[in-house]
Structure formats: C-alpha cells, structure tokens
Amino acid sequence: MMIEIPAVLxxxxxxxxxxxxxxxSWAEGAGTAGHVASRAKANRQLADNDPLGIELGNAILxxxxATPQFIAAALPLKVLPPRFxxxxxxxAYGRHIDSAVFSVPGSQERVRSDLSATLFLSDPDSYEGGELVADFGRALERIKLPAGSMLLYPANTLHEVTPVTSGSRYAAFFWIQSLVREQTRRAMLLDLDHSIQALASRDPDNPEIVRLTGLYHNLLREWAVT
Structure with a gap:
C-alpha cells in the first residue's frame, strides 16, 4: 500500500x-548502496555526515x-535521519529492494526498515522522467508528486527511479521502523483512524467515537512492539 502525504513542506x-x-557537495550515490543495488544506482547523494544534510534532515524530522497524517500512517518508533x-x-536507480536494517550514523543504533519514504523537493514539471515506479505484483504504480509532498510505501517493495532525461530531481529519503511491524495491521489501524476522524467531524458528540477510539488503542496496545 502506498500512502501520499501532501504538503509536508x-x-x-x-x-x-x-x-x-x-x-x-554531492558524491556518487553508488558508493552508498549494497553490492547488488550499487550496480543499478546512478545518482548523487549527500554524505551522511554532511552538515547541510544533517541540518535539513533535522528540520524535516x-x-x-507535527504532521498527523504521517504519525497515523507510519506509527513511527524510530526514523532514520533523512538523506538527500x-x-x-x-x-536513475534500477529495480531494487531497500536494505532491511540501517545503522544510524554516529551511533550504535539500528533501524529496521518497515516503511520507505520519499519527500519530493522538485516541482514535477521542472524535470522529465524521474518517476518512482513500484511493483506490487499485479500492477506497477508510477509516482511523481508535487514538491513538498511525501510518499510512504512498504520497504520490501520492488521499485525503481526512471532516468531523468532533463532538469534535476531533488528528494529527501529515509526509512521508518514502525510500532506495528505488519503492514496489514497498520493499514487496518489507519482505516479505523480515518473512520473515527470522519465520524467526529460529522457528529462530534456521538458516543460511538469513544468506543471506536478505545478499540483503536486496544488494538495498538495488542500489536505494538517497542
């Protein structure tokens, strides 16, 4: 399941x-990829210890x-500092699956990649190509979001970035370890959250809101891994 979060910025x-x-100061991105993925990766990337990248990444975090849609969709436990x-x-970046575990730069901490995130920074009409193409088995999704919007998708998704034939495509990208590891359970909790919010907007005094909110938190309590 892919989730678009508009206007993060x-x-x-x-x-x-x-x-x-x-x-x-950009470096060749292939140097940051694993042995297999490095063959498919042809882009540029800021070093993990780049002061500008750290500053911008902290601002994005x-x-x-403070973005409710992100919290509801990802249920984040740990977020790897954004990279650029x-x-x-x-x-381009050919077909690949993201690594399962990432080390947090400058620490002994590790983050399991339950969700991948791409925050688009370039206006889609300022470059040609550069779509994020995700393979969900039955169909391919091709995504090119407005500048400031973000895409969340399961980190075990086979995906690629198509060649940028003109212009420049800037993005921030990172991974999230969720409180709820299973994607289907996160999806159910997100659907329940949306239903509660919709009911509250139409009928804020409806007593069912309390019951459904209790159900949400009891499911989260049952499924959360900390």
Whole structure:
C-alpha cells in the first residue's frame, strides 16, 4: 500500500531547500548502496555526515513530528535521519529492494526498515522522467508528486527511479521502523483512524467515537512492539 502525504513542506519551503542543495557537495550515490543495488544506482547523494544534510534532515524530522497524517500512517518508533539525493543527466536507480536494517550514523543504533519514504523537493514539471515506479505484483504504480509532498510505501517493495532525461530531481529519503511491524495491521489501524476522524467531524458528540477510539488503542496496545 502506498500512502501520499501532501504538503509536508510548502512549495516555498521546498524551493528554499532546493536552493541550498544546489550549492551542496554531492558524491556518487553508488558508493552508498549494497553490492547488488550499487550496480543499478546512478545518482548523487549527500554524505551522511554532511552538515547541510544533517541540518535539513533535522528540520524535516521536526516537521514530520507535527504532521498527523504521517504519525497515523507510519506509527513511527524510530526514523532514520533523512538523506538527500539528486538525479539529473540520465541519472536513475534500477529495480531494487531497500536494505532491511540501517545503522544510524554516529551511533550504535539500528533501524529496521518497515516503511520507505520519499519527500519530493522538485516541482514535477521542472524535470522529465524521474518517476518512482513500484511493483506490487499485479500492477506497477508510477509516482511523481508535487514538491513538498511525501510518499510512504512498504520497504520490501520492488521499485525503481526512471532516468531523468532533463532538469534535476531533488528528494529527501529515509526509512521508518514502525510500532506495528505488519503492514496489514497498520493499514487496518489507519482505516479505523480515518473512520473515527470522519465520524467526529460529522457528529462530534456521538458516543460511538469513544468506543471506536478505545478499540483503536486496544488494538495498538495488542500489536505494538517497542
């Protein structure tokens, strides 16, 4: 299941980040991939210890902590600090599956990748190509979101980024270890949360809201792994 979270950043905020990234020191992205994935990866990436990347990543984490849609969809336990990449000049990332576990830079902490996230920073009409293509078995999803919008999808999804044939595609990307590891259970909790919010907006005094909210938290209590 893919979940779009619109307007995590405003278009002006995304433009400001792009302006700063345009002056950044980029390295070849293949050096950050595993043995198999490195053969498919042709982009540029900021080093994990790049001061600008750390600053921007922390700002994004702060914004996500205040984004209800992200909290409801991901139920985050741990979030790997965001990284930044740049695709241009036919840059692409062939079909691959993300690593299962990531080390947090500068620490002994590890994050299991239950969910992958891409925060689009470039306006979709400013570059050609660069779609994120995800394979869900029966059909391919091709995604190119507005600047400032974010895509969440299961980290075990086979996916790729198609070649950018003109312009530049900037993005932040990161992984989340969820309180609820199983994707189907997260989906059910998200559906229940949406139903509670819809009922509360139509009939805020409905006593069923309390019952359904209790059900949500009891399921979360049953399924959460900390």
């Amino acid at each position: 405003s278009s002006e905020e995304a433009a400001g980040i792009r302006a700063r990234l345009s002056e950044a 702060g914004r996500l902590s 990449n740049l695709y241009s000049g036919q840059g």
